Amino acid sequence: xxxxxxxxxxxxxxxxxxxxxxxxxxxxxxxxxxxxxxxxxxxxxxxxxxxxxxxxxxxxxxxxxxxxxxxxxxxxxxxxxxxxxxxxxxxxxxxxxxxxxxxxxxxxxxxxxxxxxxxxxxxxxxxxxxxxxxxxxxxxxxxxxxxxxxxxxxxxxxxxxxxxxxxxxxxxxxxxxxxxxxxxxxxxxxxxxxxxxxxxxxxxxx
Amino acid sequence: xxxxxxxxxxxxxxxxxxxxxxxxxxxxxxxxxxxxxxxxxxxxxxxxxxxxxxxxxxxxxxxxxxxxxxxxxxxxxxxxxxxxxxxxxxxxxxxxxxxxxxxxxxxxxxxxxxxxxxxxxxxxxxxxxxxxxxxxxxxxxxxxxxxxxxxxxxxxxxxxxxxxxxxxxxxxxxxxxxxxxxxxxxxxxxxxxxxxxxxxxxxxxx
DNA sequence: TAGATTGTTAATCGATTAACAATC
DNA sequence: TAGATTGTTAATCGATTAACAATC
Numbered sequence: 338x339x340x341x342x343x344x345x346x347x348x349x350x351x352x353x354x355x356x357x358x359x360x361x362x363x364x365x366x367x368x369x370x371x372x373x374x375x376x377x378x379x380x381x382x383x384x385x386x387x388x389x390x391x392x393x394x395x396x397x398x399x400x401x402x403x404x405x406x407x408x409x410x411x412x413x414x415x416x417x418x419x420x421x422x423x424x425x426x427x428x429x430x431x432x433x434x435x436x437x438x439x440x441x442x443x444x445x446x447x448x449x450x451x452x453x454x455x456x457x458x459x460x461x462x463x464x465x466x467x468x469x470x471x472x473x474x475x476x477x478x479x480x481x482x483x484x485x486x487x488x489x490x491x492x493x494x495x496x497x498x499x500x501x502x503x504x505x506x507x508x509x510x511x512x513x514x515x516x517x518x519x520x521x522x523x524x525x526x527x528x529x530x531x532x533x534x535x536x537x538x539x540x541x542x543x
Numbered sequence: 544x545x546x547x548x549x550x551x552x553x554x555x556x557x558x559x560x561x562x563x564x565x566x567x568x569x570x571x572x573x574x575x576x577x578x579x580x581x582x583x584x585x586x587x588x589x590x591x592x593x594x595x596x597x598x599x600x601x602x603x604x605x606x607x608x609x610x611x612x613x614x615x616x617x618x619x620x621x622x623x624x625x626x627x628x629x630x631x632x633x634x635x636x637x638x639x640x641x642x643x644x645x646x647x648x649x650x651x652x653x654x655x656x657x658x659x660x661x662x663x664x665x666x667x668x669x670x671x672x673x674x675x676x677x678x679x680x681x682x683x684x685x686x687x688x689x690x691x692x693x694x695x696x697x698x699x700x701x702x703x704x705x706x707x708x709x710x711x712x713x714x715x716x717x718x719x720x721x722x723x724x725x726x727x728x729x730x731x732x733x734x735x736x737x738x739x740x741x742x743x744x745x746x747x748x749x
Numbered sequence: 750t751a752g753a754t755t756g757t758t759a760a761t762c763g764a765t766t767a768a769c770a771a772t773c
Numbered sequence: 774t775a776g777a778t779t780g781t782t783a784a785t786c787g788a789t790t791a792a793c794a795a796t797c
Binding site for chain 1: 551554555557558559561562563583584585620621622623627629635636637639640641643644652690691693714715717719721722723731733735737738739740741742743744745746747748749
């Protein structure tokens, strides 16, 4: 049953569930129903139950889901119960902004290295990390066991950076550059491009 | 036929087509087929033809699509042929990063005002704009005819900012805060949350 | 017990893809 | 003309939602 292929849509909702569950937990809420979750997250309760049921039977009939237990389970599913080291290339404003989110990610995922190709930026401190030159990327990624790479360089350099990440053995890449990057099948890429986001938003203006 | 409901998936692909078409145009490519586009963008050619066909007959059988003409058409569809003013609340690193993308957006969408609730930040210059206090938000948005609002404040403040935007009559909101904000039906919200993006990426690690 | 809510099956809905006549 | 490629219909695939027996 673990081998069942889970759709990307399901995986994308899990972090959203998790975030709200954490909020409930901080408010000392013990239990939550798919009804409650659906209302708050604007999702269909049946969908939430089905999403969770792909991974196990986490709820109790007549009661709902234990908040603490469900948090634990979703964290396991998303592999957030282990430390995951992340490296970032592109020490601009965006790179800086992302680095500062470290605190939010609660020590599970952590940006442990920052690189940039521009000589002027080498050595600058970003969130307690010294910006390193690209020449140190592969060695550093091996040494720190970095598994995820974040790209925050201009579009023209994104593919090169992706290639370096792949060479270094990174397993997944989050690309903020407004360009589609090509990587081998075994590397997972997500695109987080706010320009396309803004442009599609414009469509909905009157 | 213009009244046909276009799915969100289609609208999200249009900016991606546009971006690549602009690239082709800069390389002086005259014509492109759905085949070419599909290969480069990793999409099914039939899907691309169908997406475009929702809005008109933009191609020529046996030839493909005229790059310049298709750019023009997609820009019209996305309303990028008109000036759209954007306001941003949250003058942190992320807000600063987004403001700097103005150049990229080529004068169509333009961030014309930046606000922050923190007194220390008022008056600071971000990309030639003085950060304004929240008390000036509604007046400024009216005066500058701002139609889109961007939220780059911490999660706890995002809903308040959204409420202010709605009061000011903004038509659409792009929310970067890791929380789901509620707005009236007539206001469109897109969520661009990189923490959930990173967390779902973790799922695909081995 | 009665009420609530899960897990899951079946029904529905919507999106993607294949196929091909039309035609440049 | 022959080859290429569109626009579009039909087929397929997948995701969402409704419904409900099981059960806390």
